[in-house]
Amino acid sequence: MDTISLFIQLNSIIFGLVIGSFLSVCIYRIPLGRSIAIGPDEEEEVEPGLEALPSLPTQQFIDGKPVSILFPPRSFCPACRAQLPWFHNVPLFSWLLLRGRCGLCQAPISARYPIVELMSAFFCWLSFFHFGFTPTAFVIYGLCATLIVISFIDIDYFIIPNVITFPGIALGLATATANQFFSWFAYPCATGFVDGILGSLLGAGFLWLMAEGYFRIQGRVGMGLGDVKLLAFLGAFLGVWGSFYTIFIGSLVGSVVGIMMILVGGKKMSHHLPFGPYLAAGAILYMFSHTEWLRWIVALIVPLPIN
Ligand SMILES: [Zn+2]
Numbered sequence: 001m002d003t004i005s006l007f008i009q010l011n012s013i014i015f016g017l018v019i020g021s022f023l024s025v026c027i028y029r030i031p032l033g034r035s036i037a038i039g040p041d042e043e044e045e046v047e048p049g050l051e052a053l054p055s056l057p058t059q060q061f062i063d064g065k066p067v068s069i070l071f072p073p074r075s076f077c078p079a080c081r082a083q084l085p086w087f088h089n090v091p092l093f094s095w096l097l098l099r100g101r102c103g104l105c106q107a108p109i110s111a112r113y114p115i116v117e118l119m120s121a122f123f124c125w126l127s128f129f130h131f132g133f134t135p136t137a138f139v140i141y142g143l144c145a146t147l148i149v150i151s152f153i154d155i156d157y158f159i160i161p162n163v164i165t166f167p168g169i170a171l172g173l174a175t176a177t178a179n180q181f182f183s184w185f186a187y188p189c190a191t192g193f194v195d196g197i198l199g200s201l202l203g204a205g206f207l208w209l210m211a212e213g214y215f216r217i218q219g220r221v222g223m224g225l226g227d228v229k230l231l232a233f234l235g236a237f238l239g240v241w242g243s244f245y246t247i248f249i250g251s252l253v254g255s256v257v258g259i260m261m262i263l264v265g266g267k268k269m270s271h272h273l274p275f276g277p278y279l280a281a282g283a284i285l286y287m288f289s290h291t292e293w294l295r296w297i298v299a300l301i302v303p304l305p306i307n
Contacts, residue, residue: 008133009125016124016141017091020117021075023145027116027152028078029069030161033059056157079107091117112152119148123284130288136186139175140287143237147280150230154276160226165233172196172236188287190239199235203243207231210247227275234283242286250275250282 034056060067062081074083079102088094088103095114102109123144131137146168150160176196179185190196207228214222235243258273 008128012124012128013121016121017117019124019145020120020148021089021091021113023120023149024113024116025075026069026149027112027156029067030149030163031153031157031159032057032067034159034161054157056159077102077105077107077109080105092121116148116152120145123148126288131186134186135184136189139185139189139237143234143287144284147283151274151277151280154226154274158224158274160224160230160276162226162229165226165229168233169200169229169236172200172233176236176239188238188242190237190242195239196236199237199239199241199243200232201235202240203235203247204228204232206244207247223275227279230276230279234279238283238286242283245286246279246282248282249285250279253281254278 062072062076062083065071072083074086075089076083082102082104084103088098092114094103095109095111098109100109100111101107124141127137127141127144131140146164150164154160172190173193173196175185176190176199177193179189179196180192190199207223208225211221211223211225211228231243231247234246238246254273254275257278261273
């Protein structure tokens with residue numbers, strides 16, 4: 001292995017850890033205050049059949065100012081509200097050195113923080129290892145990072161915030177359009193505008209039909225519109241193949257895990273599962289696998305002249 005490759009790999013891990021620290025901030029702060037900010041007819045509103053789900057956290061204030069992504073600029077301890085000095089906030093290492101406790105008030109700090117940082121570092125390393133130091137690697141890692149945030153928020157509160165998916169759709173269509181003219185982003189990015197827009201519309205449309213069908217048959221909501229919008233976002237970036245791969249593999253992984261939870265965990269069939277993390281898993285598997293046979297099967301189902 002040459003020196004440059006080693007340099008890029010090492011730096012991608014450090015970069016991934018630092019971004020991972022920011023992702024934890026997003027996971028914690030994006031849902032804050034949403035319980036009052038959501039109007040009666042907004043999509044994030046809890047749908048019928050989902051009333052028993054965890055309620056959204058109320059807005060928090062520090063020194064009288066509402067907590068947001070930008071405020072306070074530094075991380076703070078959820079227990080004592082003190083902003084952390086930088087040496088208490090070094091990704092991964094601070095958590096290990098302080099043995100999972102706040103360095104100021106000794107309150108336990110969730111292991112999720114280092115886990116998110118490690119996941120981010122792993123996908124950052126994988127992106128640059130797999131795609132080289134290319135624009136494609138930045139897009140793919142960006143998608144992975146966003147999917148980490150979406151997955152944990154969905155696990156916590158069963159919502160996928162529009163504040164992530166809507167700009168995501170726009171950004172995805174922008175990269176697809178850039179590819180139309182400049183071919184900046186290689187496979188698995190959408191090859192052009194048509195691929196991006198079809199991926200977005202067909203993927204979201206198919207998932208919406210699934211959700212609607214389930215609601216008609218079962219009489220309760222199995223899948224929220226957040227999942228549909230997530231697919232619109234992923235389809236814009238990954239095109240038609242990526243969109244359908246994500247749905248099929250996501251559903252497959254979700255079913256396997258669901259059945260295992262029923263068999264091993266004694267959960268009931270009606271136990272609600274957030275679908276976002278499985279769609280995220282499907283998309284991530286698509287991004288890092290060159291599975292021609294799966295594209296071939298999808299081509300049979302969706303006979304479109306793309307790629
Ligand atoms: Zn503290």
